Amino acid sequence: MFNLILFGPPGSGKGTQSERLISRYGLKHLSTGDLLRSEIANQTLLGLEAKSFMDRGELVPDEVVIGMIRSALDANPQAKGFLFDGFPRTKAQSEALDTLLSTRGEAINVVLALEVTEEELVKRLLNRGLTSDRSDDRDEQVIRARIAEYHKKTTAVADHYRQFGKVVSIKGEGTVDDIFDALCGEIEKRKAA
Ligand SMILES: Nc1ncnc2c1ncn2[C@@H]1O[C@H](COP(=O)(O)OP(=O)(O)O)[C@@H](O)[C@H]1O
Numbered sequence: 001m002f003n004l005i006l007f008g009p010p011g012s013g014k015g016t017q018s019e020r021l022i023s024r025y026g027l028k029h030l031s032t033g034d035l036l037r038s039e040i041a042n043q044t045l046l047g048l049e050a051k052s053f054m055d056r057g058e059l060v061p062d063e064v065v066i067g068m069i070r071s072a073l074d075a076n077p078q079a080k081g082f083l084f085d086g087f088p089r090t091k092a093q094s095e096a097l098d099t100l101l102s103t104r105g106e107a108i109n110v111v112l113a114l115e116v117t118e119e120e121l122v123k124r125l126l127n128r129g130l131t132s133d134r135s136d137d138r139d140e141q142v143i144r145a146r147i148a149e150y151h152k153k154t155t156a157v158a159d160h161y162r163q164f165g166k167v168v169s170i171k172g173e174g175t176v177d178d179i180f181d182a183l184c185g186e187i188e189k190r191k192a193a
């Protein structure tokens with residue numbers, strides 16, 4: 001079992017790197033953003049509730065995303081490990097995740113934190129907004145609100161895992177290949193340990 005959190009602000013490249021990492025290591029990708037967007041597309045009750053928060057650049061309430069992750073873990077009892085992308089985003093979510101994993105006799109092995117400057121993030125997200133159907137990527141004010149929300153609530157997640165020595169920072173600027181190599185290097189170290 002190898003469970004990893006790919007951590008970083010919106011636009012730091014979590015989705016891009018996740019796709020490569022899951023295919024190299026055979027992990028199950030759990031992106032709360034993707035799960036929520038699919039709930040919205042399917043017009044479920046959960047999706048309807050989540051949308052109002054997402055449109056404002058705010059975080060969806062903890063109990064909603066924790067419930068979604070609990071179901072996803074239950075639905076994948078045979079997974080070789082999970083790559084969490086966009087989750088946990090608050091201290092309460094980190095604690096809930098640790099509890100959910102510990103009931104399976106597992107834990108988070110490593111938190112890989114992508115570091116990217118704010119100006120680069122805004123540039124990437126506006127660019128992504130041109131080609132994706134993500135409405136939260138079209139408005140610079142919403143983008144800046146998401147980055148502010150990240151600093152206000154989400155950096156606490158890194159603090160939580162830092163006390164267990166599980167956080168590794170990776171420069172998230174440069175080519176996708178170079179960043180991928182740096183991520184894999186850290187995973188190999190931890191897998192060997
Ligand atoms: N290393 C990189 N250099 C330049 N742009 C990148 C890089 N990695 C990702 N991007 C672009 O930045 C945007 C956000 O990437 P994404 O993987 O969706 O980030 P996240 O999932 O962290 O929000 C995308 O448009 C993607 O094409």
Ligand SMILES: [Mg+2]
Binds near residue numbers: 015
């Ligand atoms: Mg993403």
